Amino acid sequence: MNELIEFLRIPSISASPEHAPDVRRASEFVHDLLARAGFEHAAIIEDSGHPLVYADWLHAPGKPTLLAYGHYDVQPPDPLDEWISPPLEPVLRDGNIYARGAADDKGQLYILMEAARRVLRERGRLPLNLRFLIEGEEESGGEHIEEHVRAHPDELACDAALICDTAMFAPDLPTLTIGLRGIVYGEIHVEGARTDLHSGDYGGAAPNALEAAAQIVAALKDKDGHIRIPGLYDRVLKPSQAEIETWNRLPFNPDRYRETEIGSIDFAGEPEFPLFERLWARPTLEVHGIRGGFTGEGSKTVIPARSVTKISLRLVPDQRPAEVVAQLERAIAAAAPRGVKATFKLLSSAPASMVDPLNPFVQKAARAMQKVFGNETVYVRCGGSIPIVGLFAEKLHAPSVMMGFGLPDDNIHAPNEKMSIANIERGIDSLIAYFDLVAQP
Amino acid sequence: MNELIEFLRIPSISASPEHAPDVRRASEFVHDLLARAGFEHAAIIEDSGHPLVYADWLHAPGKPTLLAYGHYDVQPPDPLDEWISPPLEPVLRDGNIYARGAADDKGQLYILMEAARRVLRERGRLPLNLRFLIEGEEESGGEHIEEHVRAHPDELACDAALICDTAMFAPDLPTLTIGLRGIVYGEIHVEGARTDLHSGDYGGAAPNALEAAAQIVAALKDKDGHIRIPGLYDRVLKPSQAEIETWNRLPFNPDRYRETEIGSIDFAGEPEFPLFERLWARPTLEVHGIRGGFTGEGSKTVIPARSVTKISLRLVPDQRPAEVVAQLERAIAAAAPRGVKATFKLLSSAPASMVDPLNPFVQKAARAMQKVFGNETVYVRCGGSIPIVGLFAEKLHAPSVMMGFGLPDDNIHAPNEKMSIANIERGIDSLIAYFDLVAQP
Numbered sequence: 001m002n003e004l005i006e007f008l009r010i011p012s013i014s015a016s017p018e019h020a021p022d023v024r025r026a027s028e029f030v031h032d033l034l035a036r037a038g039f040e041h042a043a044i045i046e047d048s049g050h051p052l053v054y055a056d057w058l059h060a061p062g063k064p065t066l067l068a069y070g071h072y073d074v075q076p077p078d079p080l081d082e083w084i085s086p087p088l089e090p091v092l093r094d095g096n097i098y099a100r101g102a103a104d105d106k107g108q109l110y111i112l113m114e115a116a117r118r119v120l121r122e123r124g125r126l127p128l129n130l131r132f133l134i135e136g137e138e139e140s141g142g143e144h145i146e147e148h149v150r151a152h153p154d155e156l157a158c159d160a161a162l163i164c165d166t167a168m169f170a171p172d173l174p175t176l177t178i179g180l181r182g183i184v185y186g187e188i189h190v191e192g193a194r195t196d197l198h199s200g201d202y203g204g205a206a207p208n209a210l211e212a213a214a215q216i217v218a219a220l221k222d223k224d225g226h227i228r229i230p231g232l233y234d235r236v237l238k239p240s241q242a243e244i245e246t247w248n249r250l251p252f253n254p255d256r257y258r259e260t261e262i263g264s265i266d267f268a269g270e271p272e273f274p275l276f277e278r279l280w281a282r283p284t285l286e287v288h289g290i291r292g293g294f295t296g297e298g299s300k301t302v303i304p305a306r307s308v309t310k311i312s313l314r315l316v317p318d319q320r321p322a323e324v325v326a327q328l329e330r331a332i333a334a335a336a337p338r339g340v341k342a343t344f345k346l347l348s349s350a351p352a353s354m355v356d357p358l359n360p361f362v363q364k365a366a367r368a369m370q371k372v373f374g375n376e377t378v379y380v381r382c383g384g385s386i387p388i389v390g391l392f393a394e395k396l397h398a399p400s401v402m403m404g405f406g407l408p409d410d411n412i413h414a415p416n417e418k419m420s421i422a423n424i425e426r427g428i429d430s431l432i433a434y435f436d437l438v439a440q441p
Numbered sequence: 442m443n444e445l446i447e448f449l450r451i452p453s454i455s456a457s458p459e460h461a462p463d464v465r466r467a468s469e470f471v472h473d474l475l476a477r478a479g480f481e482h483a484a485i486i487e488d489s490g491h492p493l494v495y496a497d498w499l500h501a502p503g504k505p506t507l508l509a510y511g512h513y514d515v516q517p518p519d520p521l522d523e524w525i526s527p528p529l530e531p532v533l534r535d536g537n538i539y540a541r542g543a544a545d546d547k548g549q550l551y552i553l554m555e556a557a558r559r560v561l562r563e564r565g566r567l568p569l570n571l572r573f574l575i576e577g578e579e580e581s582g583g584e585h586i587e588e589h590v591r592a593h594p595d596e597l598a599c600d601a602a603l604i605c606d607t608a609m610f611a612p613d614l615p616t617l618t619i620g621l622r623g624i625v626y627g628e629i630h631v632e633g634a635r636t637d638l639h640s641g642d643y644g645g646a647a648p649n650a651l652e653a654a655a656q657i658v659a660a661l662k663d664k665d666g667h668i669r670i671p672g673l674y675d676r677v678l679k680p681s682q683a684e685i686e687t688w689n690r691l692p693f694n695p696d697r698y699r700e701t702e703i704g705s706i707d708f709a710g711e712p713e714f715p716l717f718e719r720l721w722a723r724p725t726l727e728v729h730g731i732r733g734g735f736t737g738e739g740s741k742t743v744i745p746a747r748s749v750t751k752i753s754l755r756l757v758p759d760q761r762p763a764e765v766v767a768q769l770e771r772a773i774a775a776a777a778p779r780g781v782k783a784t785f786k787l788l789s790s791a792p793a794s795m796v797d798p799l800n801p802f803v804q805k806a807a808r809a810m811q812k813v814f815g816n817e818t819v820y821v822r823c824g825g826s827i828p829i830v831g832l833f834a835e836k837l838h839a840p841s842v843m844m845g846f847g848l849p850d851d852n853i854h855a856p857n858e859k860m861s862i863a864n865i866e867r868g869i870d871s872l873i874a875y876f877d878l879v880a881q882p
Contacts, residue, residue: 141739141740181641183641183742185740185742192705192709193703193704193705194703194704194705195704197703198825198854199725199727199729199753199755200622200624200755200823200824200825200826201720201823201824201825202702202703202720202824203720203725203727203755203824204666204709204710204711204716204719204720204723204725204755204824205699205703205708205709205710205716205719205720206703206705206708206709207705207707207708207709208709208727208728210728210729210730210731211658211662211727211728213655213731214654214655214656214658214659214728214731215655215658215659215664217652217655217656217659218655218656218658218659218660219659219664221652223653223656223660223776223778223779224778224779225645258646261643262634262635262638262643262646262647263634263635263636264633264634264635264647264648264780264781265780265781265782266648266779266780267646267647267648267779267780268633268645268646268647268648268649268778268779268780269645269646270645271779275645275646278645278646279642279643279644279645279646282645284640284644284645286640286644286649286652286742286744287649287651287652287655287734287745288640288651288734288735288740288741288742288743288744288745289651289733289734289735289736289737289741289743289745290651290654290655290731290733290734290736291736292730292731293728293729293730293731293751294729294730294751295730295731295732295749295751296730298582298788299582299626299751299753299788299789300729300730300751301624301626301727301729301753301825302729302730303727303729304728304729304730308736310734310735310736310740310741312640312740312742314640314641314644314645335664337664337665337709338664338665338707338708338709338712339705339706339707339708339709340705340706341706347739347740348740382641382642383641383642383643383644383645384639384641384642384742385641413639
């Protein structure tokens with residue numbers, strides 16, 4: 001525990017350039033831990049951006065190889081005044097450890113490393129082959145790991161990837177995440193007049209780039225949550241009946257979820273689809289920000305000449321990002337009001353990922369967790385995107401086993417992030433059981 | 442001219458608190474000029490905000506009384522690097538004087554004061570009674586003058602108000618502005634979830650306050666410029682056939698106007714109405730800014746919990762601001778998507794103003810300008826709002842005669858503001874001729 005506390009004390013905030021030395025220090029912590037534990041070829045890889053850490057133990061010929069992934073960087077801790085105890089001074093309280101990164105992802109990365117180290121220490125060897133590939137810019141959208149995986153697939157060859165960066169659906173309910181949504185993120189750029197104009201002098205003649213942005217958004221999605229981009233739903237796969245039945249059995253109170261987690265007077269989204277289907281298996285379109293004009297205090301009667309609207313679509317199987325971008329570009333051009341030019345600037349994209357729950361690496365993970373937690377493992381999807389999962393599938397031909405030991409109320413990306421100490425122990429036990437199960441025929 | 446240059450050098454930027462002493466200094470300049478010229482009861486009135494300056498000469502019994510209005514404050518000069526010569530160092534160039542405030546409104550206020558002073562100096566008396574009421578917060582939305590007029594209508598009693606704060610339609614074309622649009626300015630506040638949420642985890646369930654703002658804006662106005670607020674057009678008066686014919690005779694090239702003044706690929710606004718009717722006699726709705734979410738560089742996948750949309754409507758005769766606000770509030774509530782609360786917060790309002798072109802004070806102004814400029818005076822409207830005009834009508838029962846000597850390319854509120862030196866002289870001559878005409882039966 002002291003070692004984890006030391007790890008959590010390093011402010012490895014990858015989004016802040018001034019914390020670059022701390023990020024580097026966290027990479028050294030990971031490297032040194034793995035090297036001291038007996039992992040070989042331990043290396044801090046610095047091509048660009050924050051370093052990757054690699055290490056392996058490959059002395060189990062004939063046994064499967066796992067690629068363990070995690071990240072040692074953390075989100076910024078702001079707003080600081082909402083933390084009960086300071087984010088960089090880990091504190092044990094009520095069976096939890098509180099600190100920035102406790103669950104996302106230092107605590108869970110520590111579970112991965114400690115499980116492997118414990119087996120090596122106690123038995124002198126692992127029952128399988130294990131590679132570590134740990135990154136330091138997951139929270140800042142860095143693409144260093146993607147470049148590295150694309151450039152060195154042979155050095156990362158594996159039978160499955162093992163990721164501890166997700167959460168359990170409920171306490172004591174072992175959970176495997178088998179689906180992730182993809183994403184298309186970009187900006188709608190609208191150009192109207194040459195410069196901002198006065199709404200008294202020009203209102204009725206000059207195009208308004210902010211109003212055009214609103215017209216375009218409203219054309220892309222109706223007020224009942226249906227995306228109106230022609231062709232967008234064509235490739236959307238309905239989840240299997242078995243998967244839907246699994247979701248229906250999850251312990252879940254929609255009203256309490258809405259009141260405690262969302263805090264709105266009603267749900268949004270396509271009303272004809274059940275909630276889990278909307279969250280996990282339906283594409284969505286969200287507006288993240290609309291720049292332009294005047295947003296300060298008081299009144300300014302400006303007709304904005306330019307606007308930039310940040311939007312993203314979450315994608316589901318079998319949507320293809322490039323096709324969605326083309327559909328979106330056509331829809332934006334068609335929706336632009338008279339007098340403006342509207343274009344789409346793509347910032348990033350990733351397809352959705354699905355892992356077959358019948359894959360033996362997934363099945364063994366379910367058994368390992370069930371053994372430790374005493375409850376049957378549930379399979380869920382996640383509405384978010386972990387682009388590395390798609391990349392492991394594409395370049396390494398490896399399914400990703402997403403064993404998460406966080407809890408829904410761990411406050412990741414928020415003040416008072418925590419990790420259950422019991423789950424750290426159960427996580428280590430689950431992984432040790434998993435290594436042994438994977439090694440069995 | 443040296444005196445005007447001295448006036449223009451004072452940085453009386455009313456919106457900047459650090460320039461309050463300069464604003465005060467400009468009020469003293471106006472006060473001292475009028476007092477030295479022989480005006481009586483000269484006073485700097487300081488109730489709240491920046492000072493008003495009052496002075497009068499009331500020794501023409503039986504003759505009409507005019508209330509001359511202007512403002513001695515100016516817009517901020519930013520962006521400074523786009524000025525050819527510094528905004529606070531007046532320069533004579535190509536027959537113009539370049540400086541912040543040259544046309545809006547120090548130069549035109551100087552025309553008013555100099556015309557009256559010249560008559561007093563040359564004849565020892567004025568042919569009519571004249572009051573000055575000059576304000577110092579026109580450019581910062583101050584309401585000091587409104588409070589003053591409401592509180593002291595008897596001390597401002599007059600037959601007509603005289604305002605030099607508008608522009609001529611074209612060079613050498615004497616112009617009277619006889620209509621102004623009104624305004625309703627406010628904010629649409631949307632509340633969705635308790636806090637900003639992650640679009641991966643909650644997209645499909647949580648309401649998006651920015652998207653709701655876009656849906657509401659698109660519901661209030663369609664992409665062809667028609668306002669969709671029930672009842673909004675009910676009281677809109679069609680301009681008279683005579684007025685429309687006047688507009689049709691104005692020297693105007695719509696393509697050149699669009700290319701040089703607007704700079705957009707097409708006009709906006711209701712296509713079935715002619716351009717001048719859209720600009721001067723039709724209500725409009727504009728979006729000025731939409732606050733909420735993330736508008737910085739890069740990608741942040743936030744579902745915004747709150748948004749604030751600044752909008753305004755320009756009003757025309759006979760729309761009533763309070764009725765429009767009620768219609769708008771109902772339309773916003775009806776347009777709010779599921780899951781959000783949307784409310785309207787009014788910031789300011791003023792009705793439209795019309796002056797009868799057959800009013801004798803207006804007719805005499807037309808004759809005075811025509812005599813000096815040699816061309817027939819045209820009557821136009823202005824799409825903007827000058828709330829003081831409505832107040833003079835309501836509290837003083839006085840029509841406002843808006844004789845403007847600015848030009849369309851004077852760059853008011855922009856870099857390189859200028860005023861034609863010839864128009865300063867012609868403006869003074871026009872006003873002297875006007876005083877004499879008003880004094881005639």
